[in-house]
Amino acid sequence: MANDCRAELLAVGTEILLGQIHNAHAQFISQELAKHGLYVYHHGAVGDNEARIVNAFATAAQRSNVVIATGGLGPTGDDLTKEALARFLQRNLVMSDEALAEIVQYFARRQRPMPEQNRKQALCIEGGEWLPNPNGTAPGQYVFDRGVHFFLLPGPPLEMRPMLRDDVIPRLVRLFGGERKLVSRILHFCGIGESDVDEQIVDLTSGDNPTVAPYAGEGEMLLRITATADTEEAARKLIEPVEAEIRSRFQPFIYGEGDDSLPSVVIERLRRQGRTLGVAESCTGGMLAEMLTDIPGSSQAFVGGVVAYANQVKEYLLGVSSKTLAECGAVSEETAKAMAEGVRRALATDFGVGITGIAGPGGGTQEKPVGLVYVAVADARQTRVYRLQLRGSRAQIRLRSCKQACWRLLQLMDEYL
Amino acid sequence: MANDCRAELLAVGTEILLGQIHNAHAQFISQELAKHGLYVYHHGAVGDNEARIVNAFATAAQRSNVVIATGGLGPTGDDLTKEALARFLQRNLVMSDEALAEIVQYFARRQRPMPEQNRKQALCIEGGEWLPNPNGTAPGQYVFDRGVHFFLLPGPPLEMRPMLRDDVIPRLVRLFGGERKLVSRILHFCGIGESDVDEQIVDLTSGDNPTVAPYAGEGEMLLRITATADTEEAARKLIEPVEAEIRSRFQPFIYGEGDDSLPSVVIERLRRQGRTLGVAESCTGGMLAEMLTDIPGSSQAFVGGVVAYANQVKEYLLGVSSKTLAECGAVSEETAKAMAEGVRRALATDFGVGITGIAGPGGGTQEKPVGLVYVAVADARQTRVYRLQLRGSRAQIRLRSCKQACWRLLQLMDEYL
Known part of the structure; x- marks a missing residue:
């Protein structure tokens, strides 16, 4: 294991379980954590039901040391994530004047009165920290208990993503410092069938570090070469010879790399x-x-x-x-x-x-x-x-x-x- | 609770935890089950690690009575879902001649020799049933144990989806027969802001059955009215007056319904x-x-x-x-x-x-x-x-x-x- 981070993601929202929306957060947060060599071992989703959210936290706390929950921090009675975590940890929710002031200001900037129900969003888990949300009214929450770092983030992507990037990931990097770096290299193919590529890279896909994995796309495909090492440079050095070998085998069919399309x-x-x-x-x-x-x-x-x-x-x-x-x-x-x-x-x-x-x-x-x-x-x-x-x-x-x-x-x- | 179905979905694959692909199966299966009034209470995803897959089955078996796992049924050493479930249930894997014959025929139809490693896909959980896969080499698995109906489905969507539709859902409908029907009605809006709609339907969104939920889209939005009842017709009857009320409030902005775009x-x-x-x-x-x-x-x-x-x-x-x-x-x-x-x-x-x-x-x-x-x-x-x-x-x-x-x-x- 490269470091001690064993993260688990939990999405809260009945609309996910009904299939009305897909849990895009899981992929996004996983990608961001992977970039920093932070390992995610479980994804989960649960509905807006307090007892089941409490149980989901209990299950997560048994097997993971980082739990990042998204959604259910809104002002309505259906928003129960904070309440569920407080119940699981047997802590109180206390009004934070600072968090409240931020929410009041959020509405003031938009020249709208703050509805009474939004006060609830300034309640914080006792002994934890609230995380500022410049893009919405739901502050995030951070609390460390039972050896687990719990983060609660708002559901809207435009609020969740900056909080993840600016707050959660820097904290995790500090907590699990000295982690190994994970570097991926992507090569894009066109004009050749996936099975033809697969057959010609059997000798390369059995390796452990770097790994070589093909992904089929619509009318094209890509190979992802992934290595882990103590530094990004060392990871890149592991990738280089494998990439050179793949390029020598498939040169005419490789049209791009990385984010190319x-x-x-x-x-x-x-x-x-x-x-x-x-x-x-x-x-x-x-x-x-x-x-x-x-x-x-x-x-x-x-x-x-x-x-x-x-x-x-x-x-x-x-x-x-x-x-x-x-x-x-x-x-x-x-x-x-x-x-x-x-x-x-x-x-x-x-x-x-x-x-x-x-x-x-x-x-x-x-x-x-x-x-x-x-x-x-x-x-x-x-x-x-x-x-x-x-x-x-x-x-x-x-x-x-x-x-x-x-x-x-x-x-x-x-x-x- | 409308019926006794408490389903849990488990996606297996490290690529999901790395964020390299998103878990599209969770949304698709949830939608299909919802159409039949079958309730999903948990989504999960776990990597290609046998111990963690075993634990995921154990957790699921404690809280759910239907577990549908996707992925990890392929021929390689990384494909461990069947092995993990067998281990959790303390059952053996036994070669099924019929399943093997299907796989042999699959290759024969494509005029390709069957690689030796594909034999592994004909191994079945003892006492369970294998589910035919006309679109690939991985048979599905069904086994009932500890009060839980376990289904293992292949990962590729073109293989998973027909198996779900033709086999899993008919079984679940038989098992949880007499279930309540869930009917959704979607109205599409353009030319009006989501907050304007929200404000004007506060009185309608507090109901329990039907529920009214707004979803923001890009440059448009939709309202979903969802009702449950013993029959589809009764559910529709519950929706009708709410839909009529919404139409009377927003007529000029409602451009379509259902699958309209x-x-x-x-x-x-x-x-x-x-x-x-x-x-x-x-x-x-x-x-x-x-x-x-x-x-x-x-x-x-x-x-x-x-x-x-x-x-x-x-x-x-x-x-x-x-x-x-x-x-x-x-x-x-x-x-x-x-x-x-x-x-x-x-x-x-x-x-x-x-x-x-x-x-x-x-x-x-x-x-x-x-x-x-x-x-x-x-x-x-x-x-x-x-x-x-x-x-x-x-x-x-x-x-x-x-x-x-x-x-x-x-x-x-x-x-x-």
Whole structure:
């Protein structure tokens, strides 16, 4: 064990148990703790029921030395987390004048009167500390008892996250100082199947430190290499040779690393090359443009796009000939080619992309089934068209089409290097 | 308590505790059980560590009478869920010839040899039953012991979900037969703030059956009315008067119900009216077109769109005059209006939408700060432009802009009724 931290996360809220919302806090807090080498061994969720929350704290206290609970700190009668912990620890709740002053000020800044029920939020567990919440009315709570560090954090993410980052994690790092560092390295793959990658890394996935784990994505996949060591640098040194080996085996299929995504790499490479892009989309209906413009600063490289859903748009705005549409059909190699070339011409860009296909669930025929998609990428010298037969839902087919378009565009751009 | 089902969900996998993936199963299974009035009282997650999985089963068995565990049924040494439950129950694992035959056939259908390590997946908990898995190699497990119904399901969603639906839920319904039915009714709101709704439904949210709960969304919100009764019809009867009251208070802001979304309602209403739509997007970069074309069958109403990211596209394809762009700027009431009218003209549609703004994080000025967005909706008779000042991240500003555009378009379309 790298350090003595044995953390447990407890989400409180009946809406989680009904499946009405998903417990996003568990993933977020786990990630943040992992970054600091702090181990999480249990996640839990329980409803707004005081007896069950008390029991959940009791169970957690038996097996964990850090318990981070989220939710149930609001002003209403359904908010019971603080009350439950006080009951479990047999402590009183006492009014904190300082916490109350913060809540009063919170309302004053918004020029709203403080409802009487919000006073309850200034009650603190006796002998504990309240944690300031600049973004809401629910102060957090910290109390150490029975060898366990209990943290109670508010449920809204915009309140919970700053408190976690600014208060909880610094405390945990102080408490479990000298912890080992955990470093992860992510490599992104496209154009190769997950099983093909799996088969070729069997010798690398058996290791203990670093570990190598594949994760399947939609139309792409990633490998995560994770090492632990006393320092970040030492952890990175453990990762290096494994990463080099993986890169040597899969170089043409590795398009990025870390937080890279296919659209972010497309935009970044266009910007570096000083080149521009326009896209013409039929079945993906604007999704590729949306993905590319989701990248801040994309306007330097992405000029625009045409969502040519109806044939008339393919003709009017992209100059696809009515002959091509009539003879080959809207979903055809020829139409994809004419779309890529047409948008490149219409928007005067260096590169053009055309996507046309059948995303389903309706519209498929024996000859042109759902999932048939043509992707074309064009530059001044050439146009390449790829025929895809994709599986999955409408959303999956659309997303995979966009990713294939990015991937094929990157290959075309590589030729300029 | 409506019935005796006290279910607990346990997800097994270290990747969940590291925050590398989120525990999507918890939400999905909770929703499915809730639909059948089966109560879930605890969620948990634990890593790939046999001792801790054993302890998690022990804890669950003390407080729950149904335990559904997901993950850890694969062929590798890290897959320990079955082994842990066998250890906790002090039962043996025995090879099932039938389960093995299913696995062999699974590989045979794919014309691949069965790796030796997959034999392990045919081991079953003695005295239990294995559950067929048509979509993978991991059979599920069912065993009843100590008054607890234990179900072990495979981790991949495409394997877990059919097994849950076809096997687990029918068993639970038989076991906890005569259970009370839980019915939920969802109303979708736009154009009104969550706090405004909250304040006006205080008298309705204090009830026990039905309950009324607001949920904030991005740029919209919903109210969920939930009732339990012996029959679905009786539950619906409880909901009716509350729904009617809410509708009478908020009618203009309620745009849909159930699975409706803003784009689905836009498409549905266009189809019903036999009218068509084209959209011109700058800062949203194709997101509105993507949302609309995400709806199956949208091609009957949605003709196409122009992603006019660069000014030249606004001029060339939409006919926005260079004078307007130079004098008023790309982010202006005049440009939004010209975009909506331009796309309507260029694509020959009944309605046109124009969106231009500053999604950030860069590009803002004192005069035109990040979050300033103009939305224009046009038909043959008029064009309306709305100035929005939105808060949040780039993604939030873009999403909220698209939703506002849908909402304003619906208002314009209402005038044809």
